[in-house]
Amino acid sequence: MGARGLTHVSVHAYDLEESARFYRELFGMEEIPAPDFPFPVRWLRVGDLQLHLFQSEDPAPRTHHFGVDVDDFEAAYKKVGKLGVGVNSGYHSKVYQLPDGAVQLYVRDPAGNMVEINWPDVATLDRSVVTHVEKVAGRPDARLYLRD
Numbered sequence: 371m372g373a374r375g376l377t378h379v380s381v382h383a384y385d386l387e388e389s390a391r392f393y394r395e396l397f398g399m400e401e402i403p404a405p406d407f408p409f410p411v412r413w414l415r416v417g418d419l420q421l422h423l424f425q426s427e428d429p430a431p432r433t434h435h436f437g438v439d440v441d442d443f444e445a446a447y448k449k450v451g452k453l454g455v456g457v458n459s460g461y462h463s464k465v466y467q468l469p470d471g472a473v474q475l476y477v478r479d480p481a482g483n484m485v486e487i488n489w490p491d492v493a494t495l496d497r498s499v500v501t502h503v504e505k506v507a508g509r510p511d512a513r514l515y516l517r518d
Contacts, residue, residue: 378413378420379436381483382428386412388480389423396449396477397438430482433462437514443473443489444499450477450487457484465503467492472514473503490515 383389390412393399399414399421410425416438440446447465450456455477457463462476462484473489489495492503 376419378422380422380424382426382430383423383481384427386410386423386425390414392479393421435484435486437486437488439488444496446487447475447500465500467503467505468514469508469510470513488514
C-alpha cells in the first residue's frame with residue numbers, strides 16, 4: 371500500500387466567511403459543497419485539490435504552511451500588497467528564489483495561517499514588478515516543482 375497523492379489541506383478559520391472570501395479573492399478558489407459535519411466547515415476547490423476550512427478559536431501555528439501554485443505571480447504579488455496580507459517581518463517577509471529557480475512569497479490568511487505562493491521560474495518574472503528576490507543556497511536538484 372502506498373499513498374498516491376494529496377486530496378486536500380485543512381486549516382482553521384475564526385470566521386469561515388471571512389476566510390473563504392480571502393481565498394476566493396486572492397487565489398480565485400471556488401467554493402464547493404461540503405458535508406454536514408457536526409462542526410462548521412467550508413470547502414474550496416484549488417485545481418484538482420481542495421482547501422478545507424474548519425471553524426476553530428485555536429491560534430494558527432506560526433511557521434506551518436501550505437504552498438499554492440499560481441498562474442500569474444506578478445498579479446498575486448500586487449494583490450498581496452493591495453490586501454496587505456504579506457508577512458511583515460522575519461524570514462518569511464521576503465520573496466525567495468530557491469536553487470532550482472522556483473520563487474516563493476508568504477502571506478497570512480485572516481486566521482493567521484501562513485500560505486506560500488509559488489512560481490516555477492524566476493527568469494520569467496517581470497522584475498519591474500517583483501524588484502527584489504533573495505537567493506536561497508542549496509543543491510540545485512532540491513526541486514519545489516517535481517513535475518517535468
